[in-house]
Amino acid sequence: xxxxxxxxxxxxxxxxxxxxxxxxxxxxxxxxxxxxxxxxxxxxxxxxxxxxxxxxxxxxxxxxxxxxxxxxxxxxxxxxxxxxxxxxxxxxxxxxxxxxxxxxxxxxxxxxxxxxxxxxxxxxxxxxxxxxxxxxxxxxxxxxxxxxxxxxxxxxxxxxxxxxxxxxxxxxxxxxxxxxxxxxxxxxxxxxxxxxxxxxxxxxxxxxxxxxxxxxxxxxxxxxxxxxxxxxxxxxxxxxxxxxxxxxxxxxxxxxxxxxxxxxxxxxxxxxxxxxxxxxxxxxxxxxxxxxxxxxxxxxxxxxxxxxxxxxxxxxxxxxxxxxxxxxxxxxxxxxxxxxxxxxxxxxxxxxxxxxxxxxxxxxxxxxxxxxxxxxxxxxxxxxxxxxxxxxxxxxxxxxxx
Numbered sequence: 001x002x003x004x005x006x007x008x009x010x011x012x013x014x015x016x017x018x019x020x021x022x023x024x025x026x027x028x029x030x031x032x033x034x035x036x037x038x039x040x041x042x043x044x045x046x047x048x049x050x051x052x053x054x055x056x057x058x059x060x061x062x063x064x065x066x067x068x069x070x071x072x073x074x075x076x077x078x079x080x081x082x083x084x085x086x087x088x089x090x091x092x093x094x095x096x097x098x099x100x101x102x103x104x105x106x107x108x109x110x111x112x113x114x115x116x117x118x119x120x121x122x123x124x125x126x127x128x129x130x131x132x133x134x135x136x137x138x139x140x141x142x143x144x145x146x147x148x149x150x151x152x153x154x155x156x157x158x159x160x161x162x163x164x165x166x167x168x169x170x171x172x173x174x175x176x177x178x179x180x181x182x183x184x185x186x187x188x189x190x191x192x193x194x195x196x197x198x199x200x201x202x203x204x205x206x207x208x209x210x211x212x213x214x215x216x217x218x219x220x221x222x223x224x225x226x227x228x229x230x231x232x233x234x235x236x237x238x239x240x241x242x243x244x245x246x247x248x249x250x251x252x253x254x255x256x257x258x259x260x261x262x263x264x265x266x267x268x269x270x271x272x273x274x275x276x277x278x279x280x281x282x283x284x285x286x287x288x289x290x291x292x293x294x295x296x297x298x299x300x301x302x303x304x305x306x307x308x309x310x311x312x313x314x315x316x317x318x319x320x321x322x323x324x325x326x327x328x329x330x331x332x333x334x335x336x337x338x339x340x341x342x343x344x345x346x347x348x349x350x351x352x353x354x355x356x357x358x359x360x361x362x363x364x365x366x367x368x369x370x371x372x373x374x375x376x377x378x379x380x381x382x383x384x385x386x387x388x389x390x391x392x393x394x395x396x397x398x399x400x401x402x
Contacts, residue, residue, distance in 0.1 A: 004165050007031045008172045015176030018183070021046070022068045024176050025058045032169070033062070037162045040124060041151035043068075044177055045090070047142040049185050051192060054142065056181075089113050089129045090147050100167060103127040104157060119151055126157030128166065132174035143181065146174035197260040198335035209333060212325025217337070218281040218365065219322070219345040220259065220271040220288070222250055222315040225353075227267040230309045242309060243267060249295045250313065257288040262336050270346075272337060278319055278368035285317055286373075289359060316349030318362040340388075347385040351394065355380050361395040 010031060014024055025044050032039050040062045047055040050072075057071040076085040085091050092113075093101055103111050105124045111117055116127045133145040150166055152158050158166075191199030224230075224246055231239055247269065251261050254271045263270035273288075275281040292313060300310040320341025326333045348360050357380060366374055378398040384391040 004035065004169060007035065007169055011169075011172045011176050015179050019176075019180065020184075021056070021177050021180045022058050022070060024173065024180065025060050025068050028169075028173050029060050029062075032166070035165065037158075037165060038152050038154040039150060040153045041119065041122075041149075043149050044173070045147040046177060046181050047144070048181060048188075049141045049143065050188055084115070087113065088115055089127070089149070090131065093129060093131055099131050099133070101129045102158070102163065103129070105151075123153050124151045125153055125155060127151050128158060128163060130167065130170050132171055134178070138178075140182070140185065143178075143185075146170075146177055148174075194335050195260045195262050196255070198262065202335060206335075207326065207333070209326055209328065209330065212323045212327070214321055215272075215274060215324045215337075216278060216319070216321050217324075218273040218278070218285045218368075219318045219320060219337075219341060220254065220269070220273070220285055220315065221318075221345040221349040222269045222313050223349060224267040225312045225314055225358075227311065230311060234309055238308065245299060245303065246296075246311065246313065249292055249299060253288040253292040253295065256291060257284045259284060259288055268346075270337075270342070272322075272324075279370050279373075282317075282319065282365055282369050283373065285365075289315055289317070293358075312358055314349055314352035315359050316345045316347075316352065316362075317359070317365050318345035318348055319364045319368045320344065344385065344388050347388055348394065351383060351385065355383075355394070357396045359396050363392045363394075366393075366395050 007028065011024065011028060014027055019027070021044065025042065029039055029042050042060040044058045045055060052074065053072040054075050055073055057073065058068040059071065060068040074081065076082055089101055089103060093099070103113060103116050104126055105111060105116060105120050107120050109120075111127075113127075119127060128150045130148045130150070131145050132148075134143075138144075148170060150158075152162070187199065187203060190202050193199075194202060230242070234242065243266075246267070247264060250269045254261055254269075254273075257273070258275075259271045259273040261269060261271045273281040273285045275284065292315075296313060300312075303310045318341060320339065322337040322339040322341050324337050326335055327338060328334050344362065348362055352358060352360055360380065361377060366377055369377075376398055377395040380394050380396055382391050382393050
């Protein structure tokens with residue numbers, strides 16, 4: 001038999017080893033079973049900081065061998081989600097300030113909580129809900145506690161000793177779950193706000209001011225056609241959804257083709273594509289551009305049908321050597337790329353308006369492509385770029401190629 005102290009020791013060790021929330025719940029439940037608690041169902045719920053999800057649920061079933069089920073849920077303040085939340089045991093506990101509630105389950109008899117009554121068909125006999133709250137300084141956003149419920153099919157329900165064991169052990173599990181969640185939140189936030197590769201580098205310890213490396217990359221700079229005019233004429237509450245719609249397409253296309261978005265500047269997007277060979281990075285950037293154009297048509301159809309403003313994306317592509325790393329002050333750092341090539345790609349994108357093209361490609365980018373791929377480009381002429389010393393040929397896709 002596994003003792004309660006041994007279970008607590010295991011939770012601490014697993015938490016320090018970096019086990020995720022699902023692994024922590026699985027190991028905990030199996031050890032509680034071995035300790036004689038007739039546990040049949042369990043779940044741990046914790047809010048999070050995420051652009052889309054409000055929180056995560058980890059559901060465990062005794063008969064399942066594949067580990068707990070993970071459910072990520074959205075906002076619970078409106079619609080059906082809000083109704084379900086307000087009808088739950090955990091919501092009532094929040095309202096009355098309690099930390100523990102036992103609810104008997106019996107066939108053909110309502111407990112007053114629809115979610116609890118659903119367990120009756122599975123032969124369950126009691127539902128135990130617990131809330132382990134954090135102190136004020138330990139909260140992050142809405143993440144102010146760990147919710148959990150525990151369900152048994154023992155005739156007559158949990159014994160008082162079983163409840164006592166779960167109540168005593170739960171703070172240790174809650175702390176381990178919180179630590180695992182905070183690690184994941186940190187990764188989500190830095191990758192969301194810095195970009196995927198910069199986020200990973202920062203979490204790996206690349207946080208010193210001035211720590212940078214020289215890389216050769218395909219550079220992407222895009223912005224929206226006539227954004228200023230659209231912003232002046234549109235209703236103020238339409239501007240952010242407008243930007244989000246078009247940024248979503250650009251970012252998804254870049255990520256789908258192994259690029260990293262480094263900057264969102266109003267309607268502008270700066271991204272890099274890196275690979276062992278420049279030709280591969282260029283191919284990825286052009287594939288992302290093709291994906292973006294395909295999705296733009298559908299987005300503009302939808303927005304036009306809804307009576308919303310539409311636009312197109314101007315895009316400049318370039319290849320060059322850049323410094324990639326931390327730049328800024330002691331109080332505020334940015335992980336980004338800098339160098340003449342970054343200035344050049346922004347100037348190339350700005351030329352799209354003048355030459356009436358939605359895509360412009362630099363000489364360096366064209367030279368880095370393979371010969372068959374370069375054959376699908378057409379020159380649009382030689383131009384002097386503002387702030388760039390020498391003029392150069394610019395290219396676009398040949399509309400008749402392929």
